Amino acid sequence: xxxxxxxxxxxxxxxxxxxxxxxxxxxxxxxxxxxxxxxxxxxxxxxxxxxxxxxxxxxxxxxxxxxxxxxxxxxxxxxxxxxxxxxxxxxxxxxxxxxxxxxxxxxxxxxxxxxx
Numbered sequence: 134x135x136x137x138x139x140x141x142x143x144x145x146x147x148x149x150x151x152x153x154x155x156x157x158x159x160x161x162x163x164x165x166x167x168x169x170x171x172x173x174x175x176x177x178x179x180x181x182x183x184x185x186x187x188x189x190x191x192x193x194x195x196x197x198x199x200x201x202x203x204x205x206x207x208x209x210x211x212x213x214x215x216x217x218x219x220x221x222x223x224x225x226x227x228x229x230x231x232x233x234x235x236x237x238x239x240x241x242x243x244x245x246x247x248x249x
Contacts, residue, residue: 138229141182146233153230158183159223175219183222190222199241200224 142157154160158178164171175183194204200221207217232239 137185150227154223157226186222186225189225190218194221
């Protein structure tokens with residue numbers, strides 16, 4: 134992940150947390166038409182980054198204490214498994230974006246998982 138992410142997504146640190154998920158294809162996209170309101174789904178963007186973060190999210194949701202607690206809160210809220218993994222992947226991308234932006238190493242205590 135440490136080599137593929139900067140190569141496939143050269144913008145980390147340059148975009149805000151909410152903006153970085155769109156080029157990665159992790160932003161929920163509306164499928165609305167007229168008065169019909171369709172389901173939200175992730176897609177578009179860079180598929181390589183999305184699949185990389187999805188696989189990292191599988192591991193992080195199980196073994197990273199902060200992200201595991203985040204995934205458990207989503208589970209208790211009744212979110213589907215794929216929705217939880219997409220949220221953990223967005224959270225991982227936000228962390229990967231913050232490290233070069235802030236210029237300091239990752240600190241699990243400041244993970245920022247208190248906000249969804």
